[in-house]
Amino acid sequence: MRKLSLIFLLALVGFLASPVNVLARTPSPTPTATASATPMAIPEATARPDITQKTEETLGPLEKLLEEQKLGPVWPLNPIKYAIRSAVDAGVPANTIVLLLLLPVVASVIAAARHIIGIRGFGIFLPAALAVTFVAIGPVVGIGLFLVIVTISMLVRFSLRRLKIKLQYLPRMALLLWWVAVSVLGILFSAPIINNSSLSNVSIFPVLVLILLAEDFSRVQLGKSAKIAVSLTTETLILALVSFIFLTLKPVHEFALLNPEILLGSLFIFNFLLGKYAGLRLMELWKFRKIISS
Amino acid sequence: MKLTSILGLNARTQLYSYKYNTFRGKKVADSKLRTSQVLKKAGIPSPEIYKKFKLPSDISEFNWEALPGSFALKPSRGLGGEGIIIVKKRANDGHDFITTQRERVTVEDLKLHVLDVLEGAYSMGNIPDAAFLQEYVGRHKAFRKYAYRGTPDIRIIIFNKVPVMAMLRLPTKESGGRANLHQGAIGVGVDIATGITTKAIWHGEQIRLKPGTNRKLHGIKIPDWTKILETAVSAQIASTMGYLGVDMVLHPEKGPMVLELNAQPGLQIQLANMSGLKKRVERVEDLEVRDAEHGVKIAKALFAVRFADRVKAEEGIKTINVWEKVKVISGNGHGVYVEAKVDTGAWKTSIDRDLAEKSGLLTKSNVLWTKLYKSSLGKEKRRVISLNFYLAGRKISTIANVANRVPLRTPLIIGRKDLKGFLVKAD
Secondary structure, rough: OHHHHHHHHHHHHHHHHHHHHHHOOOOOOOHHHHHOOOOOOOOOOOOOOOHHHHHHHHHHHHHHHHHHHHOOOOOOOOHHHHHHHHHHOOOOOOOHHHHHHHHHHHHHHHHHHHHHHOOOOOHHHHHHHHHHHHHOOOHHHHHHHHHHHHHHHHHHHHHHHHOOOOOOOHHHHHHHHHHHHHHHHHHHOOOHHHHHHHHHOOHHHHOOOOOOOOHHHHHHHHHHOOHHHHHHHHHHHHHHHHHHHHHOOOHHHHHHOOOOOHHHHHHHHHHHHHOOOOOOOOOHHHHHHHHHHO | OOHHHOOOOOHHHHHHHHHHHHHHHHHHOOHHHHHHHHHHHOOOOOEEEEEEEOOEEEEOOOOHHOOOEEEEEEEEEEEOOOOOOOEEEEEEOOOOOEEEEOOOHHHHHHHHHHHHHHHHOOEEOOOOOOOEEEEOOOOHHHHHOOOOOOOOEEEEEEEEHHHEEEEEEEEEOOOOOOHHHOOEEEEEEOOOOEEEEEEEEOOOOOEOOOOOOOOOOOOOOOOHHHHHHHHHHHHHHHEEEEEEEEEEEEEEEOOEEEEEEOOOOOHHHHHHHHOOOHHHHHOOOOOOOOOOOHHHHHHHHHHOOHHHHHEEEEEEEHEEEEEEEEEEEOOOEEEEEEEEOOOOOOEEEEEEEHHHHHOOOOOOOEEEEEEEEOOOEEEEEEEEEEEEEEEEEEEEEEEEEEOOOOOOOOOOEEHHHHHHHEEOOOO
């Protein structure tokens, strides 16, 4: 009986976990598509339906670059280059391919920041997903929304705890989400007043990702002291911004598109070496400076 | 100190935690309930568990009125001391409880808290958890003046059955009774050989006095020190973990107990001791340690804090000759006078095999390990023993290697390692 319930529980957990993963993961390759579908179709009816503002700026040059590059034989050096060309010819946006290629770059940057510098951040997924969200809705609106959501969810948790309102766990979580949704709605309602185009262009998926991330984030942070919570938030935002810069730099885009084999190969080696690094981190040098100098 | 003496997070995880810790051991360390089971089976003292809550129905079936006056309510997989309610006594009305933080809680509060724990509110990744009621361990009188409304604990890092570093953790007003450094508790370094505190840190900075008072934090003698170390090592052996942090508490009546195990103990302990963990861990990595008693003996010989600086300040530098008569403490505690040569060309002290044998210093429990030595006499396997002797009136506790010194002038040479605070006259 116990075993049976365990299996059931496992299945339930798996079921619950998988859609979260899917939701959370989809925005990485597709925010461009979703972000574009709603906001772009209305103001510019002539625009291609599957391209964001972002893509429109960069698609032309990227495609042109592909055309200009002269390629040798397929094997052994150019298989991915040929694959990219045929995919782009078949209608896959070059921008999506670039973003996918850059995702491991971002992950490596975050890993290096942790193991060489010592910036903890919040895991590897959260800063990476934040960075992609920033690409979709812009860094200013992204950071603003993230901070608002984190603040609201922390405030609600804190006041529920302070006021000793006794609710069961899941209803309490639902109530929290209620507050977050209402406050994000409030921000969206204020769009006509602020009159910021990137705010009015926000679509549901980046917002949903932000809410999911902020949820996890504030839950873990609440257990720690305010000082650690603030430093963890700043470190995560710094990592996300650095990743965002990598995701939007034009030279990086061009390099990734034109030399995918070199990029992926060197990332593989880099991460392997990074995983074997057992020296002190830069921030540990600072932390233990008094022992070192003694 | 050299950079390579210090243990960083990368090295801890990769060279020690990953390499030496078993999957089963990690599961035991991560769950306080399983820790308790394993310890109980091995006969290692730990606070008693009154009741486990695994299903919501356990809450309604439990007779809450029968609760004892003091207890701790904890999640099995809580992180960083979160989700723990420690009740010290019943309130005057006989229904409610008073926590160590002098807050009032009702039975309804406790039930709701257990529900929260079962839903996974305090576990990593929100995984459903179990809760339990545990015996309350009060504050030992040795720590009464130093800890604020909470029970201090002693974190001991153990590697390869040898306790390599220890730290006393004192709760403060800020930490809310918790002995967690990140929550604002004080970390006090402890000399492994004697159990006397040395240096202290608070929020990563060195302090000398307990904040807000004139009370010195160094020089506190922790009672039952050897037993604390041996119990901690036994817990490590029982857990099958190679590299482990053991949190010990001192029960006022029942003595040392294991509170919890930590698969990835923090590294601030190095700041509290002003000493590098990596150097110590490397020192004991290849030793063959028989049991807890042996491991503690090795640790005491290897990691004793040299109070030479303080001795120097108090007594000044002593001048000695090249040839000195010293009193060696034999196996049964008596003093034996022998001629010794003070040899600044040697690092370690060396003792003659016959002398050591006769003095009862070559017993199994006194031999720490054997090592291959290179000297002017060629390569040779030598035993290393722990040795106490008096030189010019000062007691020196050290390690010495055992060699055949019959053809030489003295049965004992004293190396540089044990000559701190002395000046050697060459005539």
